[in-house]
Amino acid sequence: MNFLTFWRGVKAGVKNFFRNGWLSVATISIIVLTLFLINIVFLITVVSNKTLENVQDKIDVSLYLKADADESSIKNLESDIKKIGGVKDLKFVSKEEALQDFKEKHKNDEIILKSIEELGNPLQPSFSIKMDRPEEYQQIFQKVKENDIKGVISDVDYYSQKKPVVEKLSEITKSIRKIGLLVVAIFAAIAVLVTFNSVRLTMHNYRREVEIMKLVGAGHWFIRLPFIVEGMLYGFFSAWISILIFYPLIYFLSPYLNRAIEVMDIVEYLNSNAIKIVAIQLFCGVFLGALSSLIAIRKYLKI
Amino acid sequence: MIHFRNVSKIYTGDVVALRDVNLDIGKGEFVSVVGQSGTGKSTLLKMIILEEKPTIGQVFFNERDVMTIGNREIPYYRRRIGVVFQDFKLIPKRTVFENVSFALEVAGKSNKEIKTNVGQILEIVGLSEKAIKYPTQLSGGEQQRVAIARALVHHPAVLVADEPTGNLDMINTWEIIELLVRINKLGTTVLLATHNKEMVDRLNRRVIALDKGNIIRDQLEGKYMI
Numbered sequence: 001m002n003f004l005t006f007w008r009g010v011k012a013g014v015k016n017f018f019r020n021g022w023l024s025v026a027t028i029s030i031i032v033l034t035l036f037l038i039n040i041v042f043l044i045t046v047v048s049n050k051t052l053e054n055v056q057d058k059i060d061v062s063l064y065l066k067a068d069a070d071e072s073s074i075k076n077l078e079s080d081i082k083k084i085g086g087v088k089d090l091k092f093v094s095k096e097e098a099l100q101d102f103k104e105k106h107k108n109d110e111i112i113l114k115s116i117e118e119l120g121n122p123l124q125p126s127f128s129i130k131m132d133r134p135e136e137y138q139q140i141f142q143k144v145k146e147n148d149i150k151g152v153i154s155d156v157d158y159y160s161q162k163k164p165v166v167e168k169l170s171e172i173t174k175s176i177r178k179i180g181l182l183v184v185a186i187f188a189a190i191a192v193l194v195t196f197n198s199v200r201l202t203m204h205n206y207r208r209e210v211e212i213m214k215l216v217g218a219g220h221w222f223i224r225l226p227f228i229v230e231g232m233l234y235g236f237f238s239a240w241i242s243i244l245i246f247y248p249l250i251y252f253l254s255p256y257l258n259r260a261i262e263v264m265d266i267v268e269y270l271n272s273n274a275i276k277i278v279a280i281q282l283f284c285g286v287f288l289g290a291l292s293s294l295i296a297i298r299k300y301l302k303i
Numbered sequence: 304m305i306h307f308r309n310v311s312k313i314y315t316g317d318v319v320a321l322r323d324v325n326l327d328i329g330k331g332e333f334v335s336v337v338g339q340s341g342t343g344k345s346t347l348l349k350m351i352i353l354e355e356k357p358t359i360g361q362v363f364f365n366e367r368d369v370m371t372i373g374n375r376e377i378p379y380y381r382r383r384i385g386v387v388f389q390d391f392k393l394i395p396k397r398t399v400f401e402n403v404s405f406a407l408e409v410a411g412k413s414n415k416e417i418k419t420n421v422g423q424i425l426e427i428v429g430l431s432e433k434a435i436k437y438p439t440q441l442s443g444g445e446q447q448r449v450a451i452a453r454a455l456v457h458h459p460a461v462l463v464a465d466e467p468t469g470n471l472d473m474i475n476t477w478e479i480i481e482l483l484v485r486i487n488k489l490g491t492t493v494l495l496a497t498h499n500k501e502m503v504d505r506l507n508r509r510v511i512a513l514d515k516g517n518i519i520r521d522q523l524e525g526k527y528m529i
Contacts, residue, residue, distance in 0.1 A: 005411050019396045212392050215352065216453065217382035218409040219375075 005222055013229025023205065024234065027198045031238035032245070034191035035285060039246045041187050043266070045180040050264045052173050059166060060089070061137055062157050063127040063144065067095065069152040074125070077144070077152060081127065084140055089130035098123040124154060137166055192288060199231055199292035203300070210300040220301060227293040235289030239281040304330045304492060305351060305461070310360035312346050312516075320346040322516040324360070328494065330460070333487045335503050336496045337527050338513035344496040347513070348463050351494070352384055353377055365460075382410050385454030385462040385491075389469035391446045393438040393453075399425070400434040403453045410457055420456055428452045428482060444475030451482060461492045468499060476502060500527040 017024055063081075065074065074092070081090055093101070099121050106112045116122070131137055141156050206227065213223045247270065250257070254267045270277065307326035313319050320343045328334055336344045349355040350362050353369055362369045364380075372380050393402050400421055407417045425431045428448040438446050447467055454462055464483065468476040480502055487493045497503060503510055503526065510525025511518060 002411060004413070005408075008408050016396070208392070209394050212394060213405075213409070214378075215354075215381065215386050215392070216406040216409055217378045217380075219378045222378075222409060 006225065009222060009225030010229050012226035014233065016226055017230045017233045020202065020205075020230075023202050027202050027234050028238050028241065030198045031191075031195050031234060031285065031289070032242045034187075034194050035238055035242035035281060036246060038184070038187050038191055039242065039281075041183055043250075045184060046269065047261055047264065047266070048176055048180060051261075052176060054263045055169060056173070057130070059162065059169065060128045060130045061141075061162055061166075062093075063129060063141070063153060064124045064155040064157070065126060065152050066154045067124050069125065073152045078127070081129065081140070081144060084143055086132045086136045086140070087129060088132045089128075091128045093126050093128055095121055095123055095125050098126065133170065138163075192292075195234075195288050196292040196295065199234065199289065200296040202230075203227060203293060203296040206297070207300045210297065214301075223301065224294065224297055227297045228290050231289035231291075231293030232286045233289070235285030235287065236282065238289075239278075239285035242285075243278055243281055304328055304365060305494075306361075306363040307347075307350075308361045308363070310350070310357045310362060312343070312350070312355060313358045319516050321357075324516075324518055326511065326518065326521075328492065331487070331490055331492055333484070333493045333506070333508040334495065335506060335508060335510045335525075336494065336513060337498060337500075337503055337510055339498065342513040343516045344498075344513055345465055348465050348494060348496055351461070351463055352381060352386055378409075382406075382457055383459055383461070385451075385457075385459040387447070387450050387454050387462065387464040387467045389466035391438070391443075391450045391470075393446055393449055395438050398435050398437055399430060399441070399449050402438065402449055403456050406453050406456050412457075421452075424452045424456045427455075427485075442475070443471050444478055447471060447475070447479055448482065451479070451486075455486060455491070459491065461494060462486060464493065464495045466497055467495070468497065468502065480506065503527040 065077075078090070078092065081087060099116075102116065102123060103113065129137075129140070131140065145153065210223055250270060251267060257266050305326070305328040307324045310321055310324045310326075311319070312321040324347070336347060338344050346355055350357060350369075351364065353372065356370060364383075369380070394405070397405065403424060404417045404421045407420060412420070421434075422431070425434055428451055430445060430448055430452065433441060433445065438449065441449065447470075451462075451464075451467070454464075462483070467483075468479050471479065476499065483493050483495065484506070507524050509523050510520070510527065512520040512525075512527075
């Protein structure tokens with residue numbers, strides 16, 4: 001196919017698009033609706049993921065060291081832990097800092113404060129560890145314990161206290177992610193089917209035209225190109241329209257949304273990811289439109 | 304130029320459309336194929352434009368067996384033949400000019416060539432002034448003339464017309480036939496399928512009569528007789 005033929009195909013597609021008038025409008029509205037639904041589902045997924053991240057962030061596990069552990073062993077242990085992947089945050093808390101924290105926490109409780117002063121400083125230095133994924137805690141503590149030849153580690157509050165919480169949380173995270181993915185997949189499938197069907201209906205109008213094209217000796221790509229261009233235009237306009245509905249709607253609803261969703265600012269999220277969202281939307285729309293018409297027109301190419 | 308050798312066409316369900324047809328059509332001839340509806344006239348023409356393939360036998364176009372033309376070659380092959388149908392087959396959303404120029408766009412001709420050629424052919428069929436009209440704004444006769452213009456604009460060697468006047472009144476019918484005769488005089492081979500007796504009798508050209516898929520008569524200056 002030379003450039004002239006290509007250019008003519010593109011031009012014919014654009015012309016068809018505008019000459020189709022109401023049919024184009026109908027097809028676009030359906031694609032807009034599905035893209036819009038996908039946007040909503042996508043946003044719900046983002047918010048629920050953010051909520052989970054927030055909860056996970058609040059969990060940290062302490063690795064208690066023996067009170068007499070010397071500095072070099074502590075340094076060694078620290079670099080050992082850092083070597084293990086998946087550690088999000090690692091903080092060393094010395095005996096003195098631990099005491100400070102303790103006093104701060106119980107500053108209203110006279111009895112506890114008094115008794116701790118009598119005892120001196122019974123607290124142990126510790127590492128407070130945060131992992132990317134909660135299910136990794138168990139592994140990391142096993143590894144650390146294996147490496148601890150000198151025996152500086154005295155205790156981990158993981159097994160006794162936090163394990164059930166962490167496990168429950170990672171279970172919830174996993175199932176929410178799975179459900180989210182499933183819902184997005186279902187909606188995407190619906191979008192593809194609906195788009196495909198409405199483009200196919202539009203293309204049904206062209207069966208005569210295709211027949212004529214073939215009879216005057218048009219090659220297959222010469223026939224396909226205008227339809228692909230038309231399909232892409234459907235996707236292109238639908239994507240923009242769906243964005244132009246979605247963004248203002250969220251802005252308008254943002255005061256209510258922000259009250260309901262505390263973990264994140266949705267408008268801020270949409271703004272900082274605007275280019276990505278628009279690009280993905282356009283790509284999906286255009287790709288979907290082109291693919292639908294390509295498949296739809298195949299049926300009529302067999303003469 | 305066109306040769307049929309022992310051609311039979313059997314559709315699914317044992318419907319025989321053509322039975323052992325042998326036929327030679329020379330360059331520049333004007334041939335009418337006549338017969339009742341369903342006697343295989345259209346099948347015969349469809350084989351020439353490769354819309355149908357023979358079940359048995361061979362069809363040659365310019366000494367080449369059309370069965371050897373591959374799918375990719377078919378578009379190029381069809382550009383050497385002009386086709387006109389009873390129902391005109393115009394694209395309603397394109398103007399007269401666009402409907403005609405389409406046949407040249409398909410062949411990748413330049414815009415300049417298209418403009419000159421379409422202008423000329425519209426003048427021949429007498430529709431220069433209606434170039435920017437849409438098919439629905441034209442009469443049946445005019446629509447058929449647009450279809451003929453489209454079929455001829457790329458200067459095909461053969462014009463195949465399948466009942467081109469079937470939807471037209473007497474006056475328009477004669478206009479179309481006169482046009483076909485004029486085109487034939489300019490050197491294009493014309494193949495006309497029809498069951499219009501009066502028209503065939505007045506043409507006084509070669510007539511091939513079909514009945515139930517068989518050629519029952521082939522006369523050089525024939526009349527419509529079955």
